[in-house]
Amino acid sequence: MTKKKLLLNIFGPILSVVVLLGLWQAIVVWGNVAPYIAPKPWDAIRAVTSNWSTLAPLTWWTIKETIYGYLVGAFLGAFLGVVLNKIPLMQRVLYPLLILTQAIPIIALAPPLVMILGFGVMPKVVIVAWIVFFPVTVSVLDGLNHVDKDLMTLAKVFGANSMRRFVVLEMPAAITQLFSGLKIGATYAVTGAIIGELAASSGSSLALYQRSASGSLDAAGVYGTTLLMTAIGIIWFLLVVGAEYLATPWQRRSTARQWRRGAKPVLTNN
Amino acid sequence: MKRNFLSISVAGAVMALSSITVLSASTLASASTLTAVKFVYDFPGPDMEIIPVVVAEKEGFFKANGLNVSVEFPPSTSSTTQLLTTGSGDIGFITTSDMAVAVEAKAPVISVANYSMTNNWGLFAKPGSTLTLAGLKGKKIFSWGDTWTNAMIPFVLKKAHLKASDITIVTGSNDTPLLMKGTIDFTTSTTNYAIPGITEATKSAPVGIVGAAAGVPNVPVWVYAVTHNYANQHGKNVRGFLKAIKAATIWASQHKAKAVADFMAAYPKSGYSKFYSTKGWALTVPLLTNAAGKYFVQTNKQWTTLATALKSVNLIKSVPAPSTYYTNKFLP
Amino acid sequence: MSSSSILELRGISKTFASTTALSPLDLDIERGSFVSIVGPSGCGKSTLFNILSGLIQPDNGSISLEDQNVIGATGHVGYMLQKDLLVPWRTVLGNITLGARLKGKVGPEDKEQAMGFAQKYGLGEFLHHYPSALSGGMRQRVALMRTLATNHQLLLLDEPFGALDAQTRFEMQQWLLQVWRDTQRTVLFITHDVDEAVFLSDRVLVMSPRPGRVVDDLRVDLPRPRTLDTLVSPAFTDLKSRVLHQLHRERGA
Numbered sequence: 001m002t003k004k005k006l007l008l009n010i011f012g013p014i015l016s017v018v019v020l021l022g023l024w025q026a027i028v029v030w031g032n033v034a035p036y037i038a039p040k041p042w043d044a045i046r047a048v049t050s051n052w053s054t055l056a057p058l059t060w061w062t063i064k065e066t067i068y069g070y071l072v073g074a075f076l077g078a079f080l081g082v083v084l085n086k087i088p089l090m091q092r093v094l095y096p097l098l099i100l101t102q103a104i105p106i107i108a109l110a111p112p113l114v115m116i117l118g119f120g121v122m123p124k125v126v127i128v129a130w131i132v133f134f135p136v137t138v139s140v141l142d143g144l145n146h147v148d149k150d151l152m153t154l155a156k157v158f159g160a161n162s163m164r165r166f167v168v169l170e171m172p173a174a175i176t177q178l179f180s181g182l183k184i185g186a187t188y189a190v191t192g193a194i195i196g197e198l199a200a201s202s203g204s205s206l207a208l209y210q211r212s213a214s215g216s217l218d219a220a221g222v223y224g225t226t227l228l229m230t231a232i233g234i235i236w237f238l239l240v241v242g243a244e245y246l247a248t249p250w251q252r253r254s255t256a257r258q259w260r261r262g263a264k265p266v267l268t269n270n
Numbered sequence: 271m272k273r274n275f276l277s278i279s280v281a282g283a284v285m286a287l288s289s290i291t292v293l294s295a296s297t298l299a300s301a302s303t304l305t306a307v308k309f310v311y312d313f314p315g316p317d318m319e320i321i322p323v324v325v326a327e328k329e330g331f332f333k334a335n336g337l338n339v340s341v342e343f344p345p346s347t348s349s350t351t352q353l354l355t356t357g358s359g360d361i362g363f364i365t366t367s368d369m370a371v372a373v374e375a376k377a378p379v380i381s382v383a384n385y386s387m388t389n390n391w392g393l394f395a396k397p398g399s400t401l402t403l404a405g406l407k408g409k410k411i412f413s414w415g416d417t418w419t420n421a422m423i424p425f426v427l428k429k430a431h432l433k434a435s436d437i438t439i440v441t442g443s444n445d446t447p448l449l450m451k452g453t454i455d456f457t458t459s460t461t462n463y464a465i466p467g468i469t470e471a472t473k474s475a476p477v478g479i480v481g482a483a484a485g486v487p488n489v490p491v492w493v494y495a496v497t498h499n500y501a502n503q504h505g506k507n508v509r510g511f512l513k514a515i516k517a518a519t520i521w522a523s524q525h526k527a528k529a530v531a532d533f534m535a536a537y538p539k540s541g542y543s544k545f546y547s548t549k550g551w552a553l554t555v556p557l558l559t560n561a562a563g564k565y566f567v568q569t570n571k572q573w574t575t576l577a578t579a580l581k582s583v584n585l586i587k588s589v590p591a592p593s594t595y596y597t598n599k600f601l602p
Numbered sequence: 603m604s605s606s607s608i609l610e611l612r613g614i615s616k617t618f619a620s621t622t623a624l625s626p627l628d629l630d631i632e633r634g635s636f637v638s639i640v641g642p643s644g645c646g647k648s649t650l651f652n653i654l655s656g657l658i659q660p661d662n663g664s665i666s667l668e669d670q671n672v673i674g675a676t677g678h679v680g681y682m683l684q685k686d687l688l689v690p691w692r693t694v695l696g697n698i699t700l701g702a703r704l705k706g707k708v709g710p711e712d713k714e715q716a717m718g719f720a721q722k723y724g725l726g727e728f729l730h731h732y733p734s735a736l737s738g739g740m741r742q743r744v745a746l747m748r749t750l751a752t753n754h755q756l757l758l759l760d761e762p763f764g765a766l767d768a769q770t771r772f773e774m775q776q777w778l779l780q781v782w783r784d785t786q787r788t789v790l791f792i793t794h795d796v797d798e799a800v801f802l803s804d805r806v807l808v809m810s811p812r813p814g815r816v817v818d819d820l821r822v823d824l825p826r827p828r829t830l831d832t833l834v835s836p837a838f839t840d841l842k843s844r845v846l847h848q849l850h851r852e853r854g855a
Contacts, residue, residue, distance in 0.1 A: 034355060036377050037355065037356060110443075114448075115453075118453065201440070202410075202438055202439075202440050203439065212415060212416075212420060214348055214349060215347065215415075215416055216374075217348075217351065217374075217377060218375070
């Protein structure tokens, strides 16, 4: 990556966020919007920082729900993708079911889940996993279905058994697709956690904090909590992008990183 | 205080649409000569407390007062005052605690009439269980997470000599199934919602501690409110609205079955059974008049009591003059 | 079996549905020789390669590779296609050692051998490059190194240079001859290009379709090493003309 490109990659997003906040400020100030309808951006941010001691544990809970659910969803999704690819019968039996799971409005799913799993972290984890697994399954399936047939033939000629072909060729070949599913899942994950929190929580939660802020006409609190939820989503997305960057160096680099090269090359002439 | 928060917010959109069709059908002919008024309910979906508005429409009381009233449902509880200030609604149905919080936030709204006259809020449990203030320690208590419940719970704790950490508050969208399953010990609600709901599920009446027995201030729970602007510029509409509502309320108190039928016809998909709405409305009617048998009348005392109570539990910071909250000048 | 033969086919035939892809074929390939197969599509040359590599079973006949019956068994030959089939997530070194990885772990001796090949044949600088950073010619070199690294005596090369431009192609042909001479492997080489077949080979087999069979078997006795001069020598032109006539006759018939 050139230096110019790097600067653009860092300052581009910052600039767009600044412009967005500026636009928000302008609308609130020039539109004479009352503070109980919509706050100025800075007031929303301050609503978070000045209540941080209350919000921190709630945020931590939401993060935990998001991450646990995401991991369960990602592993389950990838597993299902492989099963569907390897067992063609499953594709006919399971695929309609998978579509069905996504057709159920998640908001309708939350209350019965709470009924079954209680008020703790479990129903939220299930909801997040429920949302996350589908794009992962679809992308893994897509990735596996598009592995070069000639490459698989070549591997057969080389005498590789199906297990080795899967591990050495199919799995890495599907990894770029896998990450596109993981990225979509990452943007949705927090939403799932928040829906779960709204359905029922013991004690407090970010979603309920927001609801009671809304009840107190504390728009700064409502917008601030929204910013906080968004930040969790964005940070998680960026972490997934970072993982992709590390896991798929061939997409951006021309040479392997030093630590991936294994033993130092011993050059011999023969 | 009302059930199915989440599912109703989805249903709310459907309701809002169907309500427009229902109400506009009867008013189409003379719509041009009538004044349009947007009424905003306190909850994302309709329930039996909206019966006065439904009856005023169905039985022609609005029309007789020159009004064409459309009903809107807010996207969430406690957002009705915001809809009024943005002009999305003209006349709102809110809790008195919503009103106090709005004034605290300097939202220019004012209460124009009481809906109910007494505090019928309290704690409820499954039929046959023991419910005493002394026995609350260590129990799981359901809350709707709304401002009213947040305001009331500290009073219960005070009366029971408990700290907030002595109980577990579980917040959710539907209490009855949790109560049936035993995942919560008690729920919080008002008599006109809790009794029909639990009775419907268990075939017998719940046990409850209500009002003064629960330690809560005796103040009205619901009021009709408008913005200062609307009050100043459209006082005639407010007066006409309350006149129609009063006539409809009296009519609905005398013809309870027909009133419930009107509600069921206007909102066939409200999610509430005829049993629930009939029982709920029967329990609501006695709440609507004061000791002198009068509708709507607000007093300095009720608002001072409420504001003092809310300040004592830190929901508001100061107690303003009661006239900041209300006016009786539009009463019919 | 003559001691100099590495590969011996007896009565190999294959029919798909009602089409005879390969009519009974006898063939002996000398150890260390370079044999090209030319012929129009449908002449059975791909079927022959698939049978030799063990991907499909012949209907009849026997195959003996280094005195072993290898019918229906894979893992006995080196194989390379027009598509380089390099895996984008492995470096040059990783691609050359792919055969070892597909059969188990890549050991130090596999790495050492791969690095030796890469050093010797102009890829030393690129050991840790990903394929996306390489030109088409270099990618084909890596693909051939990968084929060599499987350490099979017999290499089946199916139009490996078909996708390269003329200039690169000629360089690659000379390079291939160098590698072949150094490593003493036996090469079976499919091509559409008669010049290429004659230039590279000790022997050219001309095949013809419907049914797929060998219609001519020419010895190419041009002196080695072969250079640009070879291409314009009368002997080369004679051989080329014989192959072309043979192909043309078959098509006309």
